[in-house]
Amino acid sequence: MVFDFQGKKRIQPFSEYVIMPIAEKRAYRRHGGILTRYYSEATLKTLPLRVKANETYIKKAQIEILKNRSFCEKIPKRLNPIIPADRAAQFSFGWCAPFASALEQAKSLIAIGIVAVKYSPDQSNTPGYFHSVVLHPDGDVEDSWGKQPLQRILDRFGVLEYVLSREEHLEKNARLMKNSPEKYASAYHEALSYFLG
Known part of the structure; x- marks a missing residue:
């Protein structure tokens, strides 16, 4: 929005x-x-x-x-104000996989990928993997913008139908580590620093 x-x-x-x-x-x-x-x-x-x-x-x-x-x-309240907005945006669009992996380590949660099966008609995106998050025991998910219901993230990206996939997250992580190892390591360690101090 x-x-x-x-x-x-x-x-x-x-x-x-x-x-x-x-x-x-x-x-x-x-x-x-x-x-x-x-x-x-x-x-x-x-x-x-x-x-x-x-x-x-x-x-x-x-x-x-x-x-x-x-x-x-x-205007929704910032759910994760410890992360500056410009960095949260960067982690949301392009570096969500290392962020989710760092969050997985810091909070002992499971990182998963969200795969779009169908987008809303006003979106021109191709179905497939689009975002990584961690899954909380209560069913909420968390990304760089904070802990929230999954529907909020689906609405943010205009997704109507989806599947959650641990394998997609791991595959995206592996590709980033292989193709951009320095950038991946930098993003991962920066994300980890927000939660481990």
Whole structure:
């Protein structure tokens, strides 16, 4: 889900009607998708942007956003605030397998892969493995955004039908370790550091 000044939207329509037209106009489109990067607030302030962040405008925007209680109530609370949002996003899109493996070790839980059998019609994704999580005894799952009902993650990715698979998680982990051993090790140890200190 995306939250903007007009309210809550699914990621696919927001991408199609807001992001894609801007990307096509600016020629940022790469291989049929959008090149996405995640930055911390501190890093964002150091980037060579055409328009720099202005603390006065940021504070004014925060005040206006906080005035809109109904909008603020729709925004889900961060379930895992110990992980910075830019890092949680990185672990959610691309490095979820080492994150789940680190969480498995830290919390003695089982890491599993989620395999999409069917996506909602507004998604253009191909069915197959899409995310790794750990499974809690109460049936909830946990990823870099925190412990939550599985349905929340399915909704985030637009999945209508799925299967859980330990084998898919292990296979994804093995591929990452083989193809990007240094990046895998770095992601795994960073994830572990959030839980072991």
